[in-house]
Amino acid sequence: MQKRVVILGAGYGGLVAALELAKEVTEQDAEIILVNKYDYHQLVTQLYEPAAAAKRDTEVRIPLVKLLSGKPIRLVRDVVTRIDPKEKRVFLQGGELTYDYLVVALGSETEYFGIPGLKEYSLTLKSVDEARLIRTHIERCFAEYPYDPRPEYMTFVVGGAGLTGIELVGEIADWLPRLCEESNIPRDRVQLYNVEAMPSILPGFDEDLAAKAEAILKAKGVVFKVGSPIVRVEPEAVHLKNGEVIRTKTIIWTGGVRGNQIVVDAGFETEPRGRAKVNEYLQAVGYEDVYMAGDCCFVLNEQGRPYPPTAQLAIQMGSCVAKNLCADLKGGKKVPFAPKILGTVASLGGRDAVGKVGERYKTSGRIAYFIKDLSQIRYLAKIGGLMK
Amino acid sequence: MQKRVVILGAGYGGLVAALELAKEVTEQDAEIILVNKYDYHQLVTQLYEPAAAAKRDTEVRIPLVKLLSGKPIRLVRDVVTRIDPKEKRVFLQGGELTYDYLVVALGSETEYFGIPGLKEYSLTLKSVDEARLIRTHIERCFAEYPYDPRPEYMTFVVGGAGLTGIELVGEIADWLPRLCEESNIPRDRVQLYNVEAMPSILPGFDEDLAAKAEAILKAKGVVFKVGSPIVRVEPEAVHLKNGEVIRTKTIIWTGGVRGNQIVVDAGFETEPRGRAKVNEYLQAVGYEDVYMAGDCCFVLNEQGRPYPPTAQLAIQMGSCVAKNLCADLKGGKKVPFAPKILGTVASLGGRDAVGKVGERYKTSGRIAYFIKDLSQIRYLAKIGGLMK
Numbered sequence: 001m002q003k004r005v006v007i008l009g010a011g012y013g014g015l016v017a018a019l020e021l022a023k024e025v026t027e028q029d030a031e032i033i034l035v036n037k038y039d040y041h042q043l044v045t046q047l048y049e050p051a052a053a054a055k056r057d058t059e060v061r062i063p064l065v066k067l068l069s070g071k072p073i074r075l076v077r078d079v080v081t082r083i084d085p086k087e088k089r090v091f092l093q094g095g096e097l098t099y100d101y102l103v104v105a106l107g108s109e110t111e112y113f114g115i116p117g118l119k120e121y122s123l124t125l126k127s128v129d130e131a132r133l134i135r136t137h138i139e140r141c142f143a144e145y146p147y148d149p150r151p152e153y154m155t156f157v158v159g160g161a162g163l164t165g166i167e168l169v170g171e172i173a174d175w176l177p178r179l180c181e182e183s184n185i186p187r188d189r190v191q192l193y194n195v196e197a198m199p200s201i202l203p204g205f206d207e208d209l210a211a212k213a214e215a216i217l218k219a220k221g222v223v224f225k226v227g228s229p230i231v232r233v234e235p236e237a238v239h240l241k242n243g244e245v246i247r248t249k250t251i252i253w254t255g256g257v258r259g260n261q262i263v264v265d266a267g268f269e270t271e272p273r274g275r276a277k278v279n280e281y282l283q284a285v286g287y288e289d290v291y292m293a294g295d296c297c298f299v300l301n302e303q304g305r306p307y308p309p310t311a312q313l314a315i316q317m318g319s320c321v322a323k324n325l326c327a328d329l330k331g332g333k334k335v336p337f338a339p340k341i342l343g344t345v346a347s348l349g350g351r352d353a354v355g356k357v358g359e360r361y362k363t364s365g366r367i368a369y370f371i372k373d374l375s376q377i378r379y380l381a382k383i384g385g386l387m388k
Numbered sequence: 389m390q391k392r393v394v395i396l397g398a399g400y401g402g403l404v405a406a407l408e409l410a411k412e413v414t415e416q417d418a419e420i421i422l423v424n425k426y427d428y429h430q431l432v433t434q435l436y437e438p439a440a441a442a443k444r445d446t447e448v449r450i451p452l453v454k455l456l457s458g459k460p461i462r463l464v465r466d467v468v469t470r471i472d473p474k475e476k477r478v479f480l481q482g483g484e485l486t487y488d489y490l491v492v493a494l495g496s497e498t499e500y501f502g503i504p505g506l507k508e509y510s511l512t513l514k515s516v517d518e519a520r521l522i523r524t525h526i527e528r529c530f531a532e533y534p535y536d537p538r539p540e541y542m543t544f545v546v547g548g549a550g551l552t553g554i555e556l557v558g559e560i561a562d563w564l565p566r567l568c569e570e571s572n573i574p575r576d577r578v579q580l581y582n583v584e585a586m587p588s589i590l591p592g593f594d595e596d597l598a599a600k601a602e603a604i605l606k607a608k609g610v611v612f613k614v615g616s617p618i619v620r621v622e623p624e625a626v627h628l629k630n631g632e633v634i635r636t637k638t639i640i641w642t643g644g645v646r647g648n649q650i651v652v653d654a655g656f657e658t659e660p661r662g663r664a665k666v667n668e669y670l671q672a673v674g675y676e677d678v679y680m681a682g683d684c685c686f687v688l689n690e691q692g693r694p695y696p697p698t699a700q701l702a703i704q705m706g707s708c709v710a711k712n713l714c715a716d717l718k719g720g721k722k723v724p725f726a727p728k729i730l731g732t733v734a735s736l737g738g739r740d741a742v743g744k745v746g747e748r749y750k751t752s753g754r755i756a757y758f759i760k761d762l763s764q765i766r767y768l769a770k771i772g773g774l775m776k
Contacts, residue, residue, distance in 0.1 A: 040572065057570045129534045132571065136524065136531040147519045175702040182445045183520065184428065 001008075003329055006090055008080050010036035010064055011044065012311045013377075014105030014292030016318030022071045022253075024326045025065050031041035032073045033097060035090070039064055039077050041383070043126050045311045046276035046376065048164065048347070050229065051252075052129040052171035053178075061128050067383060072182065082107065085267040085287050101289050101328060103321055104263060104276070108295035108309055111273065117233035118159075122253035125164060134252055138172070141249055143185040152236050154190045155248040157231055158332060159238075160255025161196035162203065163310075163346055164272060166213060169194045170349030173220035193223050193246060195238070197255065202346060204308055209354045212364050214349050230255075257309060260296040270296065275306075280336035281324050282317055282367030292319035297335060313339055345372040389719055391418050391488035394478055396468050397764075398424035398452055398700045399432065401682030404706030405713075407771060410459045413715045414448060420461045421485065423478070427452055427465050429771070430516050433699045434764065436552065436735070439640075440559035441527075441566075449516050455771060457486030472656035473675050489677050489716060491709055492651060496683035496697055497770065499644030499661065502575045505621035510641035515550060522640055524559070529637055530571040539675070540624050547618055547626075548643025549584035550591065551698075551734055554601060556581045556642060556713065558737030561608035580610050581634060583626070583641070585617035590734060592696055597641040597742045601751050604736050616641075636692055645697060648739040649682040663694075668724035669712050681705035687725060701727055703767065733760040 005021065006013045018034045025032075040061040062077055078092040085103070090097045110126065112119045123134050139158065145153040157381040158169040173192055180187045194201070194217070203226065213225060225240060232239040238246045259274030268276045269285040276297040277285050280357040284290040284297075294314035307313055316339055324334045345355025345368050353368035363371065379380035393409065395402045413420075428449040437443035452463055471492065476752070478485045498514065500507045511522050514606045523526070526544065532624040533541040546557040561580055568575045589612065590598040602612060613628060620627040626634045647662030656664045659672040663674050664685040672678040672685075682702035686694040695701055704727055712722045733743030733756050741756035751759065 038572075057572075061572070128572075129531075132531045133535075136528045139526055142526045143517075143520045147521075184426075184445075184449070184516075 003028050004033065004098065005101045005103065005329075006033045006035065006097050006099035007085075007103040007105060007368045008035050008090065008214070008283070009105035009294070009296075010038075010041050011074075011105060011107050012036055012047065012292055012314035013318040013321070014103060015067065015103065015383060016040050016315050017103050017180075017291075017293055018073050019071070020319055020322035021069070021325055022073050025070045025329055029329045030101075030325075033076055033077045033099075034064075034068070035080060035092065035097070036064065036080055037077070037079050038127075039075075040128075041067060042125070043203040043376070046129065047125050047131045048168040050128065051125055051134040052175040052266065052349075053135055053148060054171050054175065057128050060131070062383075068255045076348075079383070081260055083262060085268070085290055088289065096122055097284070103258075103291045103293060104296055104317065105293040105321055106147075106260040106262055107162060107294045108275075109260055110253065112236050112253070113256055115210060115230055115233065117292070118230065118253060121233045121235055122159065122251045127166060134322055137250060138175065139179070141370050142179050142185065144181070145185060149188075150247075151191070152247045152249045152267070154185070155193070155245055155246060155250070157193045157238050157248050157251045158263055159195050159197070159251055159253045161194055161201035164253035165194060165196070166202055166217070166251065167347045169222050169328070170217055170220070170312055170347060170352065173217060173222050174348075174349035176221070179289075187221075193225060193248075194222055194262050195225045195228055195230060195240065195246075197227070198208075199227045201226060205344070205346070206362065208215065208265045209356065209362055209364070213346060213354045216354070216364075220349060232312060251285075251286060263296050264294075265367045268292075271306075275309075275376060282321050282337050283324075289363070291321040299324055299339065301339075307341075310344070311341060311379075312375075316340065317384075342375070343371070344376070345369075347372055355371075390416060392644035393418050393420050393421045393489045393491065393604055393717075394485050394487035395420065395491040395715060396478065396494060397493035397684075398422055398426075398463075398470075399495050400702035401681055401706040401709075402491060403429050403455065403518070403702050403771060405491050405493065405679075405709045406461050406706075407455070407459070408707055408710035409713055410461050413717055414712065415460045417717045418489075418713075419465055421487075422452075422456070422461050423464045423466055423468060423480065424452065425465070425467050426515075427463075427745050428516075428741075429455060430445075431764070432514070435513050436521045436556040436559045437518065438516065439513055439522040439556060440563040442525055442559050442563065442739075445516050445520055448519070451770075464601060468650055471650060472673070473654055473678055474679065475654070487677075489713055490673070491679045491681060491713070492656075492684055493683045493706065494648045494650055495682040496645045496663075497648055498641065498702070499646040500641070501644055501719055504619065506618065506641060509621045509623055510547065510639045512641055513556060523639060526563075527567070530573065533571070533573060538635075539577070539579070540589070540635045542573070542635045543634060543638070544579070545581045545582070545583055545626050545634055545636050545639045546640045547583050547613075547639055549582055549586070549589035549614065550642060551732070553582060553584070553642035553734055554590055555735045556604070556640065557610050557640070558608070560603055560734060560737075560742065561605060561610050564609070575609075578609075581613060581636075582615055583613045583618060583628065583634075585615070587615045591613060593734070594743070594744065594750065597744065597750055599751070601734060601742045604692060604740050604742070604752075608737060615712050620641070645683065646703070649687075651680075651684050653693065656680075659694075663697075666725075670709050671712075671723045679709040687727065689727075692746070695727060695729075699767075700730060700734070700763075701768050703770075704728065711771055724729050730763070733757075735760055
């Protein structure tokens with residue numbers, strides 16, 4: 001008997017879950033519905049590139065109609081407003097859906113830590129549309145400066161020195177000379193800050209790699225303020241805990257991630273930052289018919305600490321969820337989620353990067369960049385290959 | 389005995405006057421001082437291209453240090469605030485200069501005809517910096533629209549259907565599909581208007597060429613409102629005389645040109661729109677030591693009507709002024725200004741254009757575009773060639 005599988009979100013986790021499930025089950029087994037806010041899949045790990053004019057928006061956005069073409073997956077372009085797991089029902093802006101099985105892959109939200117003004121006056125980098133806002137905002141600062149030559153226009157702050165913040169600040173650093181040339185503004189008028197509350201950049205990276213990244217970015221003109229929590233943001237100023245004030249019209253906040261409010265509101269069991277708890281099969285606590293994938297949930301590593309939310313984890317979760325749904329639909333044994341961390345590479349703008357592959361191999365420079373590029377190509381081949 | 393020649397403005401007229409004079413006189417004859425607000429010469433006739441992202445800003449801007457290198461011309465980068473022709477003195481923001489001979493080539497200003505709100509809420513296209521403001525403003529509208537999907541963001545109005553307005557609206561029309569693709573916004577959400585008070589577009593062009601231009605632009609999606617004077621502008625609305633209101637965040641005003649206020653304030657004899665009257669040698673009325681060149685003055689054609697202000701006229705004036713200054717400095721006969729109108733071509737975006745070469749030859753399409761390109765290359769060769 002046909003069951004309905006509703007997958008919420010066509011990010012890394014949801015898309016892979018949908019594509020892999022569609023490959024394994026027939027339409028007799030299941031009706032697969034994929035709900036997404038946009039009509040495209042976003043390459044979220046690459047967003048720092050269009051944000052700094054290093055790629056076109058169209059290069060980090062893949063039309064879902066292409067990815068789903070010929071697949072037994074029905075796309076519903078809508079925004080999820082509420083999940084009622086007891087009633088097995090999902091509410092959308094434009095309607096509602098019932099399900100037999102649900103996959104929640106709604107991603108994360110930005111954590112502002114209650115810092116006054118931060119949410120109101122910062123930009124974030126979680127979608128292609130937001131990347132475009134960042135890029136056009138920075139270009140606008142350069143366009144307005146000749147008419148109002150205050151340093152606020154020429155000072156740019158990236159808050160957060162995690163992977164996103166570091167990759168973004170590196171790409172902006174590479175962009176600045178081009179912006180200066182275009183606008184006939186001397187480079188020394190421009191300040192680019194990376195502000196981080198923790199004592200060092202790239203938490204989770206080995207110290208020597210983080211130090212190398214810092215040195216490369218400093219050479220590109222990035223000024224680091226580490227161990228400097230932001231305590232307040234105003235329309236034209238960022239206040240640091242040490243009393244320092246950076247006058248700027250631009251703060252891009254990448255320093256905090258939390259779970260999805262829809263998951264919290266649905267009553268799923270979560271940790272304090274709103275990420276859902278899941279069992280070894282990635283099922284929500286207490287709901288065998290609800291799977292989770294990606295940044296909206298968390299799993300623990302061998303040391304008992306949560307894995308950081310990354311695309312590679314989301315992809316592997318999507319894959320695991322597809323397998324387990326398959327077992328639900330067609331019978332068979334579920335597989336426990338066993339993440340394989342393949343390494344992490346941080347791009348530093350241009351063709352610079354630092355990273356680690358597997359447990360041991362550390363790399364930097366063009367080779368690291370090449371590995372990053374390869375992992376991107378492998379992913380595109382994966383979602384593209386599944387299209388056959 | 390060395391005389392001091394001060395040239396105000398390094399636009400088409402001033403630059404050509406300076407370069408040609410420097411070629412003919414020695415440093416014993418004259419000290420040549422060129423005063424300019426920017427450290428570059430602007431290809432003002434090309435500004436519609438960077439305004440619509442068809443060229444980079446650096447392609448319409450030539451560093452004066454390059455053009456003047458090795459020439460006996462001293463560049464003073466400053467802004468002219470006042471001319472006192474009786475005292476033979478020029479006041480700058482950063483100082484003052486005396487002169488024996490003065491060339492006023494300060495260009496024109498925008499005429500707003502007293503239309504309420506037009507000056508406050510419109511953009512203009514008279515410099516590279518203004519082109520950048522237009523470009524980043526339009527891109528910003530596309531970036532903000534997904535967050536505030538009101539038609540005001542997707543409606544663009546070019547006021548004025550003279551050469552500048554038509555070339556700009558054509559280039560924007562060509563840009564829109566790319567902007568829509570980049571932003572994932574359907575083209576049919578976007579409206580592009582050209583609003584003109586006169587009953588037809590491209591005044592001064594033959595009727596059949598204007599009609600052809602209108603047809604080409606209509607096919608690109610431009611909506612014309614001719615015979616529709618603007619009566620009032622608000623931050624998000626353009627009111628037409630017929631009562632129609634266009635809701636928009638973008639009005640670019642190209643519909644009026646007047647002389648330079650500095651010329652008026654100096655007490656030079658001008659026509660009602662502030663352009664200086666000159667004699668056949670391009671000397672200001674009553675001042676044999678003051679020459680005028682370019683849009684800040686006017687000359688009459690054979691029918692007794694003023695020639696429209698164009699780059700080709702400014703270039704020829706600069707050349708004539710250089711010859712007459714040469715006669716002043718080294719002796720010889722002055723030459724009367726005898727303009728040769730070589731034709732006019734209006735670009736319509738992409739490789740479309742319409743135009744007239746000489747008195748008879750009418751052209752359109754790629755050939756017209758090619759002729760326009762050639763005239764640009766000839767000019768660059770002229771100012772570049774004078775550098776040898």
